[in-house]
Amino acid sequence: MTFSQTSKAALTVLAMSAVLASCKKDDDTPATPAVEKPYIVTMAYAPASGFDYSYFTVPFKDLMTGAISAKGQGTEQVGYFDYKKIGNTIYAIGGLNDVKVTALQQTETSGLVEKGSNTFPAAIADIVEADGSNLLAVSMNNTTNMISFYQMTKNTVTVGKKVDVPTSDLYTPDTTLGVNYSGMAVVGNKVFLSYYISNKTTFATPNTSQAEVAVYSYPDMQFQKVIRDSRVGPIGGFNVKNGLIEDESGNVYAISNSNPANGFSQSTQPSGILKIANGASTFDAGYFFDVNSKAGGNAVHVLYLGNGKAFAKLNVTNRAAQTRWSDGSLKAAVIDFNSQSVNIVNGLPEASGDGRRMAAFAEGENVYTVVKETVNGVSENYIYKVNTTTFTATKGAKTEASFVAGVFKF
Numbered sequence: 001m002t003f004s005q006t007s008k009a010a011l012t013v014l015a016m017s018a019v020l021a022s023c024k025k026d027d028d029t030p031a032t033p034a035v036e037k038p039y040i041v042t043m044a045y046a047p048a049s050g051f052d053y054s055y056f057t058v059p060f061k062d063l064m065t066g067a068i069s070a071k072g073q074g075t076e077q078v079g080y081f082d083y084k085k086i087g088n089t090i091y092a093i094g095g096l097n098d099v100k101v102t103a104l105q106q107t108e109t110s111g112l113v114e115k116g117s118n119t120f121p122a123a124i125a126d127i128v129e130a131d132g133s134n135l136l137a138v139s140m141n142n143t144t145n146m147i148s149f150y151q152m153t154k155n156t157v158t159v160g161k162k163v164d165v166p167t168s169d170l171y172t173p174d175t176t177l178g179v180n181y182s183g184m185a186v187v188g189n190k191v192f193l194s195y196y197i198s199n200k201t202t203f204a205t206p207n208t209s210q211a212e213v214a215v216y217s218y219p220d221m222q223f224q225k226v227i228r229d230s231r232v233g234p235i236g237g238f239n240v241k242n243g244l245i246e247d248e249s250g251n252v253y254a255i256s257n258s259n260p261a262n263g264f265s266q267s268t269q270p271s272g273i274l275k276i277a278n279g280a281s282t283f284d285a286g287y288f289f290d291v292n293s294k295a296g297g298n299a300v301h302v303l304y305l306g307n308g309k310a311f312a313k314l315n316v317t318n319r320a321a322q323t324r325w326s327d328g329s330l331k332a333a334v335i336d337f338n339s340q341s342v343n344i345v346n347g348l349p350e351a352s353g354d355g356r357r358m359a360a361f362a363e364g365e366n367v368y369t370v371v372k373e374t375v376n377g378v379s380e381n382y383i384y385k386v387n388t389t390t391f392t393a394t395k396g397a398k399t400e401a402s403f404v405a406g407v408f409k410f
Contacts, residue, residue, distance in 0.1 A: 142178025182236025183243030237262030328352025
């Protein structure tokens, strides 16, 4: 699926249980016993026309040899879906005509089983872990004047609370402009929501002079304020969904690129990463991670690994030369939020992304990710294993699909 196709889809739609635990935890269910096929790949297959892709979520024993296919196997969903794993559950987040969220878990025999499902009034933009028992989902797009927050139980996706808040809290209402989701993090009794403003019909971005993050209370979701910083432009980008990254200490890192390749029609501020320290609700004036000056590119897709480090894909094309909606060209790196260092990964080809949430997961010192390559004039998807300590990559299995919507490990 090309980024331009995804952007067109956005024109159609961009779009809390009773007991709350006091802190988050990594897993929401008992540990899954060892299974024969612990690796999960969601492969998407394009229709002849439109956006009703066929997604097959399939378990595999190995991701590093041969070719893998969904033929004759897997859990199928048809429509437009985004996939995210929290704890031991994969959440399939639907859009367009199927605004449903489905929770999938793996059985002891390697198969996948539906643990819960819920249909919403409009598409869910993203889901994050909120506390020990609950998730927080948000529905927002640039054509509506309300943002809906849903507190829902893990696994069953049963909604315990819904709160609607006006977008007018975030910007001066304008009949031609609206707010787009770019990232969310729940830290203690606060919710941080990053966004950017775009034209409702053309998706042009006239307001790129500063970063903006809204702060709400948790769990009652009452608006508190918007924090702004003019050292960079808006946080995140279209459909990437990782503008805000939370570490295990409760610090939140806000990633700004303002790339035309990720939906911006202009870039008026430098790229960079800002910090909201744990316990604070303002940007840290003493922190600015200038990734571009150290690596010749700005961070677009980021997977947090722990201990202040993250796997990232950097756009290394000058913003003035980027093709809008192209999500490229991307080079892999390991970045360190604490030391503000960048190590480029060797052996992983520079390539464009799919204009959506990055398909990647961490296993020990390795990250598995997907790279779209052109082989003999044909676009093909390969899984690569990246060693995050030696900064080297090994090519793995070919995935026989139009694109890979998710890759996970139970």
